[in-house]
Amino acid sequence: MLQEENESLIEKLRIAEERYEEAEMRARQLEKQVAHLGEGVSLEAKLLSRKEASLQQREAAFKAAIEENGGVNIGIRGGAMEALRVEAELSVDWILINILLDKTARDEATSIMEQLHETESEVKSLKTMFQRMLLTQEEVEELVLKRCWLSWYWSLCVQHGIHAEIAGTRYEYWSSFAPLPVEVVVAAGQMAKDEKLMEKSDEEEREKVPKDAREISGEGSVESMLLVERGLRELSLLKIEDAVALAMAHQRRPTILKSGLTELSKEEADDVRFKQGWLIYFWRRVKIHGLEVDIVDERLQFWINQSDHPPTSHDAVEVERGLVELRKLGVEAQLWQASRKLVDLDSQHKWQLHVNF
Known part of the structure; x- marks a missing residue:
């Protein structure tokens, strides 16, 4: 439709x-x-x-x-x-x-x-x-990250046999948009560490990001974002993230009992790095848009510091708390509203230039 x-x-x-x-x-x-x-x-x-x-x-x-x-x-x-x-x-x-x-x-x-x-x-x-109906550059970037989120979690479902009746087809679909989900999200987090890079005003450099993003994401339209949100809603309704966390914890437990260590498996470490990159990226955008001014600086610096050392079991707990906080604050909704306001202002400005010309 x-x-x-x-x-x-x-x-x-x-x-x-x-x-x-x-x-x-x-x-x-x-x-x-x-x-x-x-x-x-x-x-x-x-x-x-x-x-x-x-x-x-x-x-x-x-x-x-x-x-x-x-x-x-x-x-x-x-x-x-x-x-x-x-x-x-x-x-x-x-x-x-x-x-x-x-x-x-x-x-x-x-x-x-x-x-x-x-x-x-x-x-x-x-x-x-x-x-x-068109997505802005940062909305396309968000679209890419959310497709990575879906690709990553459905891949974990396939590995751990969670919702096996649908996991294979879901993973095949979302991985077609995001074949390297962890690498992309971690890279986005690394970019977001540098404020100057995120706010770079040079037009040539800024044009490179949406071009690369569109190559990964396909269409840069609101329709694509709605489809991704529906996919995330499905993850939530099926409680995929909880099921994956439980499956990875059970897999790690025998190792802990034998060695007495609480080191994370490679899969768990990748999951922590994935979520740290996600948190850094979103808190940087919050700062750029001037939202949550009372806590944004502290949160952004905290997650940047957390990503500077190898992930531990304590970090795994922290990233889950960080994601819960993002959801409670409605950060994604706030960013969407802020971005849409800029779209309206930009449309009016371009039209005024056209009329004057």
């Missing part, structure tokens, strides 16, 4: 843009016509003034001639004067016609401009809707 709606929206946007371009072209043509008509009226007015001046001069000449001839050729004078008056009236009529044509053109131009403004509003609305 979202795909059909997206395609319909794109088609409406294309049609509206064509209508906008046609209306804009027509408005420009009418503006030129009105300008030319205005120039014509000005020219005719100048000619009329000249003819009136010429008429007055010729009347004065006739008067002088009549006075010299003692009133002879009065009929000729009257006929000439009448011809001049007819000529002047015709000139005036022509100017009035041009004025009427000028008014009609201006009325048509006003109508076209009104249609143009209506089309502009429609295009703006459609562009805003279309823009909101």
Whole structure:
């Protein structure tokens, strides 16, 4: 349904843009016509003034001639004067016609401009809707990490025989988007340690991240994010994470009894590093967006420090507490709302630039 709606929206946007371009072209043509008509009226007015001046001069000449001839050729004078008056009236009529044509053109131009403004509003609305269907760079990054989360946990389900009836197909699907989930999330955490790297303003460098992310994630649309959220919801309803943690703990217990050590298995250590990278990345974004200002600095530094040494069983407990805290604070929802606000502001700014241009 979202795909059909997206395609319909794109088609409406294309049609509206064509209508906008046609209306804009027509408005420009009418503006030129009105300008030319205005120039014509000005020219005719100048000619009329000249003819009136010429008429007055010729009347004065006739008067002088009549006075010299003692009133002879009065009929000729009257006929000439009448011809001049007819000529002047015709000139005036022509100017009035041009004025009427000028008014009609201006009325048509006003109508076209009104249609143009209506089309502009429609295009703006459609562009805003279309823009909101696309994910921003950081939303694409989040999409990638969440696909990694799904790929990682379904792989653990396959290894430990959890929900075997569906685990294989789920893992095959999500791993097609994220074949190296641990490496990707740990790398994201490493990047998030450096504030300057996360906030880098250089356009060329910033463009590299979404490009790589889209190669992993596929479509960068809201539809893709909704699909991922549905997958995460399924994990939660099936209590996959709890089942995996229990299975790994049972696997580790015989080793503890034999050796007396509490070292983590490679699988558990990978899980801890995976979650540490996740926590560092999300707390860095919280800081960038100015959220949870009373605790964000302390939490971010804590998780950066935790990731600087090999994972222990104590770290395994800490990361679980950290994830619970993120969920209680609704951090992901807060980040989504903050990102969507930026999308709206960016859409308005781009549209304003387009209109001004």
